[in-house]
Each structure stands twice: as structure tokens, then as C-alpha cells.
Amino acid sequence: MAAEIEDPAAAGDSGSASEEVKPYRIHVSSRYLNLTKQKLEIARLPHELDDPKSTDWWQPKSQVEPLIDFWLEEYQWRDEEKALNGLPQFRTGFTIPQSQSPIRIQFIHARSSHSNVIPLLIIPPFPLSSLSLGHLIGLFTDPAEANHQPFHVVIPSLPGLGFSDALPANSAVISSTADLLDSLMKRLGYSFYLATTTGTGASSPAHIDYKLADWLSTQYADSCLGTHFISPPLTKPRLQAAPLAWTKWSIARFFEASTLGYQSKDFSALRQSGSDVAKKSTKTAKLPPNKYGFAEPNTLAYALCDSPTGLLVFVMKGLRLLAPHKEFTPAEIIGFTQLAWLPGPEAAMRFWAHCARHPETTAPKKSPKKPNVALTVFLGDEQKVRPQGNSEANADASVYAFNTAKPMYSCPAWAETRYNVLHTNRASGNPGFLVWERPEIIAAGVRGLSAAVLKIDKRLQPSSNPEMATRPQEVEPAAEIPSSTVTTPGEQPSSPGFEIPPKSGLLAPPKVSERLPPVREISDDTKVASHETLPMKTPSPVPATPSPGPPPTTTTTTTTEGG
Numbered sequence: 001m002a003a004e005i006e007d008p009a010a011a012g013d014s015g016s017a018s019e020e021v022k023p024y025r026i027h028v029s030s031r032y033l034n035l036t037k038q039k040l041e042i043a044r045l046p047h048e049l050d051d052p053k054s055t056d057w058w059q060p061k062s063q064v065e066p067l068i069d070f071w072l073e074e075y076q077w078r079d080e081e082k083a084l085n086g087l088p089q090f091r092t093g094f095t096i097p098q099s100q101s102p103i104r105i106q107f108i109h110a111r112s113s114h115s116n117v118i119p120l121l122i123i124p125p126f127p128l129s130s131l132s133l134g135h136l137i138g139l140f141t142d143p144a145e146a147n148h149q150p151f152h153v154v155i156p157s158l159p160g161l162g163f164s165d166a167l168p169a170n171s172a173v174i175s176s177t178a179d180l181l182d183s184l185m186k187r188l189g190y191s192f193y194l195a196t197t198t199g200t201g202a203s204s205p206a207h208i209d210y211k212l213a214d215w216l217s218t219q220y221a222d223s224c225l226g227t228h229f230i231s232p233p234l235t236k237p238r239l240q241a242a243p244l245a246w247t248k249w250s251i252a253r254f255f256e257a258s259t260l261g262y263q264s265k266d267f268s269a270l271r272q273s274g275s276d277v278a279k280k281s282t283k284t285a286k287l288p289p290n291k292y293g294f295a296e297p298n299t300l301a302y303a304l305c306d307s308p309t310g311l312l313v314f315v316m317k318g319l320r321l322l323a324p325h326k327e328f329t330p331a332e333i334i335g336f337t338q339l340a341w342l343p344g345p346e347a348a349m350r351f352w353a354h355c356a357r358h359p360e361t362t363a364p365k366k367s368p369k370k371p372n373v374a375l376t377v378f379l380g381d382e383q384k385v386r387p388q389g390n391s392e393a394n395a396d397a398s399v400y401a402f403n404t405a406k407p408m409y410s411c412p413a414w415a416e417t418r419y420n421v422l423h424t425n426r427a428s429g430n431p432g433f434l435v436w437e438r439p440e441i442i443a444a445g446v447r448g449l450s451a452a453v454l455k456i457d458k459r460l461q462p463s464s465n466p467e468m469a470t471r472p473q474e475v476e477p478a479a480e481i482p483s484s485t486v487t488t489p490g491e492q493p494s495s496p497g498f499e500i501p502p503k504s505g506l507l508a509p510p511k512v513s514e515r516l517p518p519v520r521e522i523s524d525d526t527k528v529a530s531h532e533t534l535p536m537k538t539p540s541p542v543p544a545t546p547s548p549g550p551p552p553t554t555t556t557t558t559t560t561e562g563g
Helices: 030-041 061-073 077-084 130-141 173-187 205-219 243-255 264-272 297-306 308-322 330-341 346-357 392-399 412-417 439-456
Strands: 002-006 089-094 103-110 118-123 151-156 193-197 224-230 372-378 420-427 556-560
Touching: 030 061, 030 308, 061 308, 061 330, 077 130, 077 330, 089 173, 103 130, 103 173, 118 130, 118 173, 118 205, 130 151, 130 330, 130 439, 151 173, 173 205, 173 346, 193 205, 193 439, 205 224, 205 346, 224 439, 243 412, 264 420, 297 308, 297 346, 308 330, 372 412, 372 439, 412 420, 420 439
Parallel strands: 118 151, 118 193, 193 224, 224 372, 372 420
Antiparallel strands: 002 556, 089 103, 103 151
């Protein structure tokens, strides 16, 4: 049985129930968690050859087995669920032409208690959802330095990720998603706002992170007054398209000097990334969807939707690509995997494949002004180091990782042909898993953008209305969370209520000093238990105390029989 109970916090202009902004809370059924446990217990792992190991692919079995045991015996989803429900989560629906039913977007909305606050849209790095970015809230809403600009923060989960509904098949994913994000900001009362990416545009799958921010900056410049890009996949100026920019680039490149908008650091970074500065290649590096089997996503979706172990290895591979020098704790790795496993990874794979196979042209609207942007690029000048930690497993992962090219470097001055670059930050090293390893760099870029936009655009004047800057009141946690039960992998869980935003680092999983040794025995006579043996979920009672926030005008209760 699945029960959905949501108290509306605000109503849209049309008064439609689907457009109400409702507090949102996660509750996954015990039946579904038991099913996950059974699948982990009967996991069949591939055979591996004896030494010497291949240098052509990664062999992580020595890491996978302890992680499966950790997931089964130590990892507690209910603790993670409680921490996630401490975030100010909401959900609201939007009607789009391609869909017969509203597309519901789940998002985090945290207001700052400071005065002179600016609205900020934070786009999670694909394919992470808003739930992985809760530790960023305090960094922006309550900055440590008194002279740092505070922000009202909105962090949405993109369609099909987290607990946001997926877009219909064959939708133009970039333009449709950008329209949803802009509509969300306006529905929350933010007519003008800034936006930032949190992942690198050049290495993002199919350049999704960059394309979303670029579409917002060019197609919604009347509301998105400034955008912060991180390592955007820019191209060198061309003579026919931009003769003046080409001339500046040619002169600066010849002398390799700090002139005409370029710095000597740019040319060092180009060499560091393996680019041939002497030759003019005008093509950006593209990540073909076939490289990871995403040209046709449904085939792989069947495997990953059925196997939590397979999804775990896929997540490990992604983390190794993003942050080859960081050793993630077992709790962190399982946490990322669980947030992809619960709603199912198929929507993310379809989003990726459609974006890669059907690129959308984001030509700027005819306007005398270029979009205002800030850029953060990475010089790649760090020394090569061994991965953090001394574990043999992690050392193996670094040796048998993936033969990927160095991150492409884009000179910030290349952006001048398309954007009005107001602020540039050339950071040292490589970006890595920026949102978890160096989030302060993201904040520095956003602060630089906001300071520059405030000087030229009065529409972004910070709000000083104290009523608009209040935080949700702190409440005692409910004895039992009203359940919107996930009885099947494709069903969306939801339930009401929210608590105060966590302090920075609340969602960072605890460190684990020891991992359990493998205890699994795999044999040919292992049998799969019938789903009929799984216990049925008894619906949790509705709490007598209403959720905090604005008094609800109505209460919507939907009960669906199933399971």
C-alpha cells in the first residue's frame, strides 16, 4: 500500500493542486529495503583471472565484496533518511505540452536569515540530485565572513533524478529542463536571480551541466541576470565568426604574454592539459555516449535497475573518474548508490542519451547585450599524488583506473565572443569532485558574479524584507514519519513536513575505520526468494501535530492500493 499525504505550503496563480508548493519528506517502505537486501545477499560476482592483472580495465572485486557486506550489515538507510528529511525539501508540479500529467520537481529551498539577500539557483552536477548537496546550504545562506554576500538557495533535482518526475520520451531535455527551472524560481517569488553550476561543464556527461546553465543565461536573460560556469567547454575564436577576438587570440598566443584579456597562466594550462597551443584546433572535446554504453540506454537500464551490486560498481567507476585521488568512505559510496537505486537510474540514463544524440542549439536571443557570466577554470598545475589513504584496494584502483584524457582547458577570454564576462577565477589544480572536495571555490565564483552584477543591474538589488528572510522554525521530529511508500522501484515516495536546514556537513557520512570482511558464500544452489515472502508494509499513522510552515489551506490525501 502506498499513501501520499502532503500539506500545501503555497498555492500557484491558477490555484491548481498540481502547482502548489508542498513540503516534502522521504519515507521508503521496509518492504522495498528488504527486497534490496535480498538482492545483495544473492549477488553473483564475476570470476577474475589470476595475476598479473590486466592494465586495460579496472578490477575492483577486492573493493566490491567488502562494500556489499558493509551495505548489508552496517549501513543504515533510516539514519540517512532522517538526515535527509532535515533538509527543507519541497515539491511542485508544472504542466508542459509534451506531458498529459504534471511534471513534479523536488527541490531544496533554504532562505537566509541575513538582510540584503540574493536568490541563487544551484544546479547539481549531473547525475546527482539535490539530496547530495545539502552540505552547501550553510555555505551560501550563512557565510562565515561578514562581508560575504548571503543567498536564498534553491537546489532542484533535475527531471528523473532524486524524486523529480522524468520528462516524457523524446522531450528536448535541455530546453524543457531550463524552462522548468526558470518557472520554479518565478513560482517561488524570485523574478530575478543568479544561477551556478556545481560540476565541470567540459567533463559533464554530454556537457549537460554547461548546456543547462548556458540555456538559462541566453534564453532567460530577463530573469537569470547572471550565471556562474565552471570549466565550460569553450572554443577558440574563429577568423570568420569573430575576427576581432581571433586577432587578440593570435597575438596573445604568439607572445604567450598577459595581454588582451589573456594571462601567461592560460598558455601554461593549455600545455598542461595536453592541448597543442601552436596548432589551432577549434573543436571541443566531446564525450561520445557510446563510450559508456549510453547511446541506447534501455539495455543497460535493465541490468542496473535489477542489480544494486551492478549499480554500486557503476557508481564506484564514476567516483573514480571524478576524483581519482580521493578515497571515499564506504558510507559515502553506498550513500551515492542508494540515492540512485531508490528511484531507479533509468531516467538519468535516458536524459544523458537524449542530450548526447539530440543536441539543441542555444543561439543567444537578439539583444544588444550579451549574457552576464562569471567563469571558474582550473590551471591543472598540481603535482601528481597518490590517492588518499594507504589501502591496497585504493592503490589498485588508481593503477587500474580508466585511460581518460586530461581535462581540456578553456581560456576565459574565449567566452567573450558569446558572453559578457564579469568575473574570472583561475583556480589551481584540477576540479575533481568539486562539490564535495572544494565547494568554497564554487562559492567564491558566485560571490564574484553577484558583486559584479550588482554594480550594473539594479534589478538584482538584495531583498531586505525580514519576512522574506526567515528560516523555518525548529520542530521536534515526529515519532513516526507519514509514509509515501516505495513498493516498486519505479514508484515515487513522498510525504510532508520539513525541519530546519542542517549545518554545513550534516549530510557528510561518518568516517568508518574498519570494514567488515566478506562473509558471503556464493554457490550454484543459491535460490531467489519469492517476492510473496516479503512482509507487507503497514501504513504509518498521520501525526496529530501539523507540519510547520504557513497554515495549509487544504489537505490532499491520495491512497493507492498496490504491492
